[in-house]
Amino acid sequence: MNRVKGGERLAEGRRKGALRDMAHLVIGPLTRIFGHAYLRVEAEEGMSPGVRFSAFGYRGFEMMARGVHVDNLPPLVSRICGPDSLFHQAAACLAVEKALGMEAPPAARSLRELALWAQLFERHAVSLSVHGLPDLLFPSSDPGLRNLVSIYRVDEEVVRRLLSLKSLGTAVLRETGGSTVHGVNFRPGGVVRDLSAESRERLADRLRSGESLLLETARLVKLLLRRSEETVRRAGSIEGSFLAEHDPGGMGITGGGPALFTPGTEAEGPRPVEDLGERLREEPSSSGHVIYAGLEGTGALTVGPLARVNVNGRYGTPRADEELSELKETWGFPIRYPMVAHALRMLEMLHAWERMLELLREPSRGTLGETLNPGAGKAMVYIEAPEGGLVYGVELGEKGLVEKLSIVSPLQFNLRNLEKSLAEAFASVEKEGQERVSDVLHMVVRAYSPCVPCGVH
Amino acid sequence: MDIALLSLSSCLGCQMAFLSLEEYLYELIGENRVVYAPFLMDKKELDHADLALVEGTVRNTEHFLRAREIRERADRVVALGTCACFGGVQGLADLYPEPRLLRSRFGDTAFEGGPQGVRRLLPLDSFIRVDAYLPGCPPVPALIEKFLRAAVSGDRLSREGATVCAECAVTSPPLPQPGPRRLTEGSGEPGKCLLDSGFFCLGPLTRDGCGALCPSGMGVPCRGCRGPSGRVLERAGADVEAETVRRLARATGKKEEEIRAGVPDPVHTYYLFCLAEPLLRKRRSGGTSPYLHRLGE
Numbered sequence: 001m002n003r004v005k006g007g008e009r010l011a012e013g014r015r016k017g018a019l020r021d022m023a024h025l026v027i028g029p030l031t032r033i034f035g036h037a038y039l040r041v042e043a044e045e046g047m048s049p050g051v052r053f054s055a056f057g058y059r060g061f062e063m064m065a066r067g068v069h070v071d072n073l074p075p076l077v078s079r080i081c082g083p084d085s086l087f088h089q090a091a092a093c094l095a096v097e098k099a100l101g102m103e104a105p106p107a108a109r110s111l112r113e114l115a116l117w118a119q120l121f122e123r124h125a126v127s128l129s130v131h132g133l134p135d136l137l138f139p140s141s142d143p144g145l146r147n148l149v150s151i152y153r154v155d156e157e158v159v160r161r162l163l164s165l166k167s168l169g170t171a172v173l174r175e176t177g178g179s180t181v182h183g184v185n186f187r188p189g190g191v192v193r194d195l196s197a198e199s200r201e202r203l204a205d206r207l208r209s210g211e212s213l214l215l216e217t218a219r220l221v222k223l224l225l226r227r228s229e230e231t232v233r234r235a236g237s238i239e240g241s242f243l244a245e246h247d248p249g250g251m252g253i254t255g256g257g258p259a260l261f262t263p264g265t266e267a268e269g270p271r272p273v274e275d276l277g278e279r280l281r282e283e284p285s286s287s288g289h290v291i292y293a294g295l296e297g298t299g300a301l302t303v304g305p306l307a308r309v310n311v312n313g314r315y316g317t318p319r320a321d322e323e324l325s326e327l328k329e330t331w332g333f334p335i336r337y338p339m340v341a342h343a344l345r346m347l348e349m350l351h352a353w354e355r356m357l358e359l360l361r362e363p364s365r366g367t368l369g370e371t372l373n374p375g376a377g378k379a380m381v382y383i384e385a386p387e388g389g390l391v392y393g394v395e396l397g398e399k400g401l402v403e404k405l406s407i408v409s410p411l412q413f414n415l416r417n418l419e420k421s422l423a424e425a426f427a428s429v430e431k432e433g434q435e436r437v438s439d440v441l442h443m444v445v446r447a448y449s450p451c452v453p454c455g456v457h
Numbered sequence: 458m459d460i461a462l463l464s465l466s467s468c469l470g471c472q473m474a475f476l477s478l479e480e481y482l483y484e485l486i487g488e489n490r491v492v493y494a495p496f497l498m499d500k501k502e503l504d505h506a507d508l509a510l511v512e513g514t515v516r517n518t519e520h521f522l523r524a525r526e527i528r529e530r531a532d533r534v535v536a537l538g539t540c541a542c543f544g545g546v547q548g549l550a551d552l553y554p555e556p557r558l559l560r561s562r563f564g565d566t567a568f569e570g571g572p573q574g575v576r577r578l579l580p581l582d583s584f585i586r587v588d589a590y591l592p593g594c595p596p597v598p599a600l601i602e603k604f605l606r607a608a609v610s611g612d613r614l615s616r617e618g619a620t621v622c623a624e625c626a627v628t629s630p631p632l633p634q635p636g637p638r639r640l641t642e643g644s645g646e647p648g649k650c651l652l653d654s655g656f657f658c659l660g661p662l663t664r665d666g667c668g669a670l671c672p673s674g675m676g677v678p679c680r681g682c683r684g685p686s687g688r689v690l691e692r693a694g695a696d697v698e699a700e701t702v703r704r705l706a707r708a709t710g711k712k713e714e715e716i717r718a719g720v721p722d723p724v725h726t727y728y729l730f731c732l733a734e735p736l737l738r739k740r741r742s743g744g745t746s747p748y749l750h751r752l753g754e
Contacts, residue, residue, distance in 0.1 A: 027499075029501065031496075031498065031499045031500070031501065032496070032499060033496075034496075035464075035469065036464065036495070051521075051524075056517060056519065056568075056571050056572050057466045057516050057517060057520065058558070058559065058562055059466060059516065059550060060550040060553065060558040060561075062561070062562070063550070063552075063557075063558055063561055064549040064550055064552065066722070067722055067725075068722050068725045068726065069639065069721060069722045069726070070641060071640055071641045072608065072722060072725040074728065075546075075680050075682075075729065076546060076725065076729065079468050079470070079547070079594070081468050081543065082467075082468040082469045082473045083469060083473055085468070085470070101672035126473070126476065130476070130496070130497055143499050144499045144500060147497055147498040148497060149489075149491055149494075149497065149498055150498075152483070152486045152487060156483070156487070159483070159486070160483065163476070163482070166476065167477075167479065170477055177512040178670055178671060178674055178675035179597075179670060179671075180473070180474060180598060181470040181473050181474055181477075181595050181598070182594060182595070182670050182682075184675050184677040185675060185677070187640045187641060188641055189641055192640060192644055192675060192677055193677075195677055222667045248669065263642060284562075284563045284564065284566040284570055285566075286567060286569050287568070288568070288571070289562075289563070291562070291563070364529060364631025368644075369640075369643070369644070371642055371643055372642070396742060401721055401722065404724065410488070417679065421483075436489075442499075453468050
């Protein structure tokens with residue numbers, strides 16, 4: 001057995017074509033983000049510098065899913081991403097149901113929605129408290145000290161309060177999904193288990209107990225962003241169109257269908273994308289395993305919290321909309337600054353909190369799941385994951401096995417604009433030294449909160 | 458004790474479970490025990506750790522170099538989660554050669570200085586020496602806490618290697634039952650054994666420690682996310698598929714051939730979390746005893 005020697009051969013191979021040797025400047029590995037990635041700054045003489053977001057390690061989930069029975073599909077795709085696990089499960093279930101020409105019953109859809117809001121809430125809480133907020137709280141301190149561990153040493157209470165927000169989402173996830181990370185309640189055709197009336201009441205009480213903390217944190221994030229206005233503007237603004245699910249009732253996750261909004265066309269409103277499958281384009285990047293994605297004829301797209309608010313104009317729940325109107329006054333509307341996404345995540349948490357309370361009040365009625373009749377079919381669905389559009393396409397064979405699975409993740413849609421924002425930020429701090437460059441570029445990445453595991457699925 | 462926490466190729470689920478430790482997380486942070494965790498902190502390189510928790514699999518040279526660096530700088534390395542212990546769901550990639558996987562996704566794209574992929578998907582201890590294992594997808598926070606409390610005080614928990622069934626609070630329904638069946642055909646009767654009810658439940662062959670949350674708490678068959686039990690790994694011929702088929706034949710009153718014929722995706726049904734586990738392919742060097750000795754929970 002000679003595995004280590006084999007590994008050394010791999011190491012030698014890597015040295016020959018090492019990532020660090022190929023770029024003019026490599027920043028990384030990036031820290032306080034979801035996953036492992038580098039930034040490569042490419043500066044050619046006479047050209048404005050470009051910045052590439054580079055992540056390797058494609059795992060091959062689309063191939064792994066070939067031949068899988070639809071019953072095994074949710075636990076499989078769940079492992080693409082722990083923080084977004086239920087979104088992958090939901091997209092897979094919805095695609096299978098659409099391919100078979102059926103729909104999960106209302107009680108199942110309601111329970112799925114509750115669990116998805118809980119995971120969005122939890123993911124945003126981590127994105128803010130663990131990744132984004134330390135930069136805004138202590139912008140002039142050593143970047144090495146801007147983290148929960150260091151902050152805890154000087155102010156225990158702040159860290160406890162921030163992480164207790166995550167715990168609120170986790171509590172709902174645990175009860176609705178049976179697990180804190182990879183929930184097991186979703187299945188094609190519906191859900192397996194309902195929430196008892198006692199569980200609903202207990203969770204509602206728990207959520208209500210977090211109300212003042214949620215509102216205080218929302219105000220804090222808005223205040224910190226105003227204080228960091230220079231950094232916000234350095235990260236540039238987004239040009240081009242926004243893609244998000246459009247729901248006249250307010251921001252949703254799985255119900256409305258995708259729509260495009262292009263600033264300057266407010267009078268026309270968002271344009272529904274009815275031919276998603278035909279317009280979807282993917283283009284590999286030579287600098288990593290995350291493939292650029294877009295829609296034919298639209299140029300660079302933005303998905304995620306900015307796109308959701310720009311497409312829908314409101315959240316549809318009173319607290320979140322009240323906070324949003326103040327944010328619009330400060331940063332204008334449509335909102336184009338990537339760093340304002342930190343505040344929008346906070347507002348989405350508020351919206352998720354309000355929606356969770358509404359859904360917990362709805363008593364479950366009727367069946368939780370339909371029996372699936374295996375058969376051939378093909379479908380594509382678009383849902384809103386925490387950082388934007390998640391597309392699942394499935395082709396099922398006669399026996400109900402998956403013949404083909406295709407996935408497009410939010411990072412793929414945002415990659416071009418992320419790299420554009422990074423290039424703008426780099427140009428504005430280039431002369432301030434490498435440490436400052438690294439610090440500011442990290443902040444830009446955290447504003448986009450990219451999910452690398454989803455990107456290299 | 459200085460603790461490091463890092464990921465190789467993974468879903469970050471174990472890191473999310475770590476963040477769900479609640480009070481114990483504050484205890485660890487408060488005692489300055491977390492010295493390196495790229496998910497949480499800006500420190501780019503590990504200087505030294507007494508205990509390194511490594512999540513995920515080695516998919517390419519960059520992962521391998523990172524794993525080797527951690528091995529050199531940590532006194533003890535723990536394979537955290539089922540990916541690191543058994544290859545996990547990511548081990549299914551081993552169904553295809555790496556070049557074919559990449560071609561299916563990227564065509565002929567040439568990558569500038571990208572790391573080279575590994576030839577086989579294997580657990581972490583196929584690449585570096587591992588001192589202890591904590592399987593689970595992810596391990597439940599209570600198990601992580603129990604493990605770390607023992608490690609911090611210099612102990613290692615010892616488990617007898619029971620199965621999920623030992624923790625599952627269900628009773629057996631009258632046999633025979635309809636099946637074999639899956640959740641897409643409907644749920645089982647609450648409180649009744651799912652395997653005896655005709656479902657593909659891997660509880661009898663899967664390592665315990667999760668509290669049987671899926672079968673007992675949710676009515677969802679165990680899919681084996683904690684990996685094979687000690688008995689399955691230790692005993693030659695204890696095959697997950699063969700044993701499940703035998704038990705389902707008993708539960709449904711059907712012939713084993715009939716059960717097998719009704720499973721068009723045996724790899725996903727029986728080996729979703731452990732296809733890359735060399736013991737199941739009888740190719741882990743040194744036999745089973747060193748591995749079982751190091752089960753550290």
